[in-house]
Amino acid sequence: MLPYSSLHEATAALGRNLTFAETFWFNYSANKSDYYLYCHNILFLFVIFSFVPLPLVFVELLRSAGFDKYKIQPKVKLSFSEMLKCYKDVMRMFFLIVGPLQLLSYPSIKMIGIRTGLPLPSGWEIFLQLLVYFTVEDYTNYWIHRFLHCKWGYEKIHRVHHEYPAPIGFAAPYAHWAEILILGIPSFLGPAMVPGHMITFWLWIALRQIEAIETHSGYDFPWNPTKYIPFYGGADYHDYHHYVGEQSQSNFASVFTYCDFIYGTDKGYRYQKKLLWKLKEGVKSGDEHNGGSYYAPTQDLKSD
Numbered sequence: 001m002l003p004y005s006s007l008h009e010a011t012a013a014l015g016r017n018l019t020f021a022e023t024f025w026f027n028y029s030a031n032k033s034d035y036y037l038y039c040h041n042i043l044f045l046f047v048i049f050s051f052v053p054l055p056l057v058f059v060e061l062l063r064s065a066g067f068d069k070y071k072i073q074p075k076v077k078l079s080f081s082e083m084l085k086c087y088k089d090v091m092r093m094f095f096l097i098v099g100p101l102q103l104l105s106y107p108s109i110k111m112i113g114i115r116t117g118l119p120l121p122s123g124w125e126i127f128l129q130l131l132v133y134f135t136v137e138d139y140t141n142y143w144i145h146r147f148l149h150c151k152w153g154y155e156k157i158h159r160v161h162h163e164y165p166a167p168i169g170f171a172a173p174y175a176h177w178a179e180i181l182i183l184g185i186p187s188f189l190g191p192a193m194v195p196g197h198m199i200t201f202w203l204w205i206a207l208r209q210i211e212a213i214e215t216h217s218g219y220d221f222p223w224n225p226t227k228y229i230p231f232y233g234g235a236d237y238h239d240y241h242h243y244v245g246e247q248s249q250s251n252f253a254s255v256f257t258y259c260d261f262i263y264g265t266d267k268g269y270r271y272q273k274k275l276l277w278k279l280k281e282g283v284k285s286g287d288e289h290n291g292g293s294y295y296a297p298t299q300d301l302k303s304d
Contacts, residue, residue, distance in 0.1 A: 002117055003029045010118055022120050025199075034116050037198055038104050041205050042102050048209045049090055053169030056217050057083055060168065070219045072239045076166035086170040097177050101184065108188070113195040121197045133190030133204045134255055140186035142259040145252040148179065154246055157182075167216035167242045173209070186196045211255060216242075231256040 004010040010026055011018055018026065029037055059067050061080060068074060121129075148158035160176040175179070187208060191201055214226065220236040225235065233253055241251040250268035253259050260266035 002026060002120075004030065005009060014119060019120070022118055023122055026118065029116060034110070034198075037116055038106050038109055039103065039112075040202060041100050044202060044206050045098060045102075045209060046094065048213070049170075049173060050087075050092060052210055052213050053087075053172075053217075056169040056213075056219065059098070059219065064262070067118065067219070070221050072218055072220050072236055073166040073243065076218075078166075078168060083168060083170055086174055090170060090173050093175075093177060093180060097180050098173075101181070104221045105188075109191075109201070112192045114191060114198055114201050115195075116198045120303070121200060125196070125204065126200050129190075129194050129196045129200050130204055130207065136190040136193060137186040137208065138253060138255045139259060140189055141183065141254040142252050144182060144186065145254065146265070147245075148182075149248065149252070159246070162242060162245050164216075165242050165245055167218055167239065169213045169217050172212040172216040215254075231258050233257050237269065240272065241273070244268065 001009070004013060004026070007018065007023065007026060010022075057080075060083065062076060063071070063077060147153050154162075157176045157178050161171075161174060161179060164171040164174065175183075187205070191204065211226075214224070215233065215235055215238045217235045218239060220234070220239075225236070226232050233256060235249070237251055237253075237257060241248050244250065248268070250265055251257075251260055252265055257266065260269075
């Protein structure tokens with residue numbers, strides 16, 4: 001709750017006129033508790049999990065020639081009932097684990113110093129903080145992901161997420177309840193190290209989930225703006241990890257690729273890409289290329 005009773009009082013406290021964004025924030029949040037504002041995350045996550053994957057669902061159901069050539073594993077086609085089951089499983093975990101975790105974790109948010117007041121952060125401040133959050137989460141998630149691929153971690157926990165060897169958008173948060181709890185740690189570390197405004201925290205939670213949905217989309221669209229982000233993995237990169245499955249020792253990174261490169265856990269993926277490029281060139285020299293998946297010529301090849 002803001003410590004100002006009016007816009008005039010807020011203007012006097014800041015020593016300047018409020019920006020349009022700050023005026024909007026004041027009008028919206030002045031009489032709302034910090035806890036109420038924090039709980040917006042639950043609504044944001046529900047909307048993201050429910051609606052962001054929907055275009056991918058329609059693309060998967062239609063499978064028209066215009067989009068099918070971008071499907072990474074074109075031999076795999078999920079029915080509407082299968083995708084609906086995935087969504088129901090995700091929602092069940094959302095209401096049983098994610099939602100309650102959000103409600104109970106508010107004291108930790110207050111402890112690290114996430115603020116709700118004025119002034120609002122600048123665009124550059126938000127950008128730099130989000131960059132820190134993504135980098136810290138990516139590095140920490142990398143090592144947790146590697147641990148979950150050890151025999152015990154995979155069999156007891158991580159195998160649930162790999163029930164979709166050809167992932168879809170709804171499957172991004174599909175996981176064992178213990179994995180959801182464990183992976184909440186990397187998401188919290190960045191804001192704990194560099195606490196910012198509640199708006200920045202909202203953006204961080206929303207963008208991270210949207211990124212996960214895009215990464216699990218199963219489609220590699222050439223016009224995707226994320227292709228211009230340095231070291232960004234994307235759908236093709238993470239799809240390989242799901243494709244190989246339990247034996248995978250490649251592509252553990254959640255967002256960027258630098259950890260896999262530094263620690264040599266992208267060799268299987270690079271070998272596969274190089275081999276399939278050679279096969280593709282061979283097909284081109286024989287007859288017209290069919291425009292299918294990178295994996296299509298070698299569906300049984302799982303060299304890692």
